[in-house]
Amino acid sequence: MAGVAGGNDFQWCFSQVKGAIDEDVAEADIISTVEFNHSGELLATGDKGGRVVIFQHEQECKNRPHLRGEYNVYSTFQSHEPEFDYLKSLEIEEKINKIRWLPQQNSAHFLLSTNDKTIKLWKIGERDKRAEGYNLKDEDGRLRDPFRITSLRVPVLMPMDLMVEASPRRVFANAHTYHINSISVNSDHQTYLSADDLRINLWHLEITDRSFNIVDIKPANMEELTEVITAAECHPNQCNVFVYSSSKGTIRLCDMRTAALCDRHTKFFEEPEDPSSRSFFSEIISSISDVKFSHSGRYMMTRDYLSVKVWDLNMENRPVETYQVHEYLRSKLCSLYENDCIFDKFECCWNGSDSAIMTGSYNNFFRMFDRNTRKDITLEASRECSKPRATLKPRKVSTGGKRKKDEISVDSLDFNKKILHTAWHPKENVIAVAATNNLYIFQDKIN
Amino acid sequence: MSEEIEGTKTTEETLVNDQNEMDDKVISPEKVEEAKLKARYPNLGHKPGGSDLLRKRLTKGQKYFDSGDYNMAKAKVKNKQLPAATSEKSGGGEITGDHIPTPQDLPQRKPSLVASKLAG
Numbered sequence: 001m002a003g004v005a006g007g008n009d010f011q012w013c014f015s016q017v018k019g020a021i022d023e024d025v026a027e028a029d030i031i032s033t034v035e036f037n038h039s040g041e042l043l044a045t046g047d048k049g050g051r052v053v054i055f056q057h058e059q060e061c062k063n064r065p066h067l068r069g070e071y072n073v074y075s076t077f078q079s080h081e082p083e084f085d086y087l088k089s090l091e092i093e094e095k096i097n098k099i100r101w102l103p104q105q106n107s108a109h110f111l112l113s114t115n116d117k118t119i120k121l122w123k124i125g126e127r128d129k130r131a132e133g134y135n136l137k138d139e140d141g142r143l144r145d146p147f148r149i150t151s152l153r154v155p156v157l158m159p160m161d162l163m164v165e166a167s168p169r170r171v172f173a174n175a176h177t178y179h180i181n182s183i184s185v186n187s188d189h190q191t192y193l194s195a196d197d198l199r200i201n202l203w204h205l206e207i208t209d210r211s212f213n214i215v216d217i218k219p220a221n222m223e224e225l226t227e228v229i230t231a232a233e234c235h236p237n238q239c240n241v242f243v244y245s246s247s248k249g250t251i252r253l254c255d256m257r258t259a260a261l262c263d264r265h266t267k268f269f270e271e272p273e274d275p276s277s278r279s280f281f282s283e284i285i286s287s288i289s290d291v292k293f294s295h296s297g298r299y300m301m302t303r304d305y306l307s308v309k310v311w312d313l314n315m316e317n318r319p320v321e322t323y324q325v326h327e328y329l330r331s332k333l334c335s336l337y338e339n340d341c342i343f344d345k346f347e348c349c350w351n352g353s354d355s356a357i358m359t360g361s362y363n364n365f366f367r368m369f370d371r372n373t374r375k376d377i378t379l380e381a382s383r384e385c386s387k388p389r390a391t392l393k394p395r396k397v398s399t400g401g402k403r404k405k406d407e408i409s410v411d412s413l414d415f416n417k418k419i420l421h422t423a424w425h426p427k428e429n430v431i432a433v434a435a436t437n438n439l440y441i442f443q444d445k446i447n
Numbered sequence: 448m449s450e451e452i453e454g455t456k457t458t459e460e461t462l463v464n465d466q467n468e469m470d471d472k473v474i475s476p477e478k479v480e481e482a483k484l485k486a487r488y489p490n491l492g493h494k495p496g497g498s499d500l501l502r503k504r505l506t507k508g509q510k511y512f513d514s515g516d517y518n519m520a521k522a523k524v525k526n527k528q529l530p531a532a533t534s535e536k537s538g539g540g541e542i543t544g545d546h547i548p549t550p551q552d553l554p555q556r557k558p559s560l561v562a563s564k565l566a567g
Binding site: 020045051053179197227331334337338 | 479485564
């Protein structure tokens with residue numbers, strides 16, 4: 001797979017944008033998760049209104065092979081609805097926190113979607129045939145009088161317009177006291193884990209009335225609480241291994257073969273901190289908002305407020321690579337704390353070959369880092385750069401006193417335009433970027 | 448330097464001090480930001496990532512109902528002479544007394560009836 005930036009033969013260009021153009025964004029329309037399935041044929045989004053929209057990659061047009069196909073709506077459904085827990089006086093948001101696809105095993109597609117409290121397994125199936133010629137009912141569905149039936153016939157399957165149906169197959173509820181932040185399907189294709197602020201549970205996909213608690217960091221006395229779980233993921237090919245990250249910037253790798261309750265980690269990843277540089281903000285900005293294994297399973301990547309770090313699973317004492325996302329924000333931490341932006345949870349993702357990583361920033365900027373060339377690029381998801389197949393121009397934030405033409409100063413950045421969720425196609429250079437209520441799809445220019 | 452008059456410095460010393468201050472600013476912008484924050488909020492606790500912040504995070508979305516407050520507020524509406532309840536609350540500073548959460552007042556939490564605009 002080609003590199004990320006700078007090469008003569010590689011450039012990102014605009015492909016599509018989905019969503020409304022209105023200035024007034026309804027809260028429900030804010031996209032809260034984006035995920036390609038394992039083949040990249042399907043792209044799912046979840047929003048704050050509890051809805052899931054799935055796009056399908058159309059086959060390329062045979063007449064114009066230099067154009068990649070587009071993603072068009074395949075299915076949309078209401079996954080979660082708002083609830084009120086009267087016992088605890090707790091409002092349960094319908095916002096979809098995460099969607100994870102199951103590997104495809106038959107013609108139907110399955111995904112897990114979760115809000116703060118409940119995980120659901122959805123089946124998305126196609127129906128393109130309909131049986132006609134029933135014995136007991138008419139073509140319009142009215143029941144026939146059984147005494148009037150004098151002969152039997154075998155119903156025949158007739159083609160019909162393609163119908164895509166989404167149906168909830170399992171509901172995994174009542175296992176989390178705190179808010180679910182992650183779900184991850186295991187490589188055994190039978191189990192998955194779900195993590196909230198203090199606990200991680202292991203589920204079997206077929207069993208909804210029971211789950212195993214595998215991590216519990218709740219202290220006996222809540223006054224002693226010092227950290228919470230921020231993300232968790234199963235290893236891509238070792239079904240006994242998973243990791244979870246914390247609000248203190250550490251990652252713990254656990255092996256489920258060692259004990260039923262994995263409170264004691266097998267590996268503990270932490271970068272040493274220079275005590276003299278410690279400030280009020282140090283712990284807050286070190287909180288890890290996302291952790292993702294590389295496809296190879298050899299590395300993992302963590303995102304904290306200002307940087308992305310790549311860790312070698314064989315080395316616990318420091319990351320092997322650190323990439324600065326928006327270091328210029330370090331001198332704005334006071335105002336970012338006051339407007340709560342310092343608590344924004346950015347996600348990160350690998351490309352299919354693990355040679356590049358991507359993460360979002362503010363002002364609808366997103367950043368990509370090429371691990372081989374060490375080049376990085378900042379791009380913007382905006383309607384201004386949305387002409388079909390228009391090449392995206394690299395953006396730059398000016399940090400010093402002198403602002404060059406085309407650069408934007410730190411003080412002009414729009415902190416309400418956050419790109420928290422991005423996804424990279426597992427095989428091709430196609431990326432999906434969620435900019436508040438709009439979904440942008442970019443791809444590389446095929447020369 | 449004991450001979451110096453209080454309040455004055457030699458030019459050299461001033462320059463050196465300025466340089467040190469500048470170095471501090473260059474070396475740790477975080478500390479500058481921290482100072483700004485402490486200046487604006489002098490009562491900010493000294494455990495920044497500690498249990499207060501985390502517990503606030505854990506109880507996100509929680510709405511409290513206090514039946515004592517509810518009855519007091521109901522009585523207050525009936526009889527306006529009753530003194531207002533004190534607003535001091537433990538554990539998070541939530542004021543519950545004046546808001547009577549009657550079922551009619553709770554906003555209807557309906558699911559989105561409109562299809563997502565992404566599918567439009």
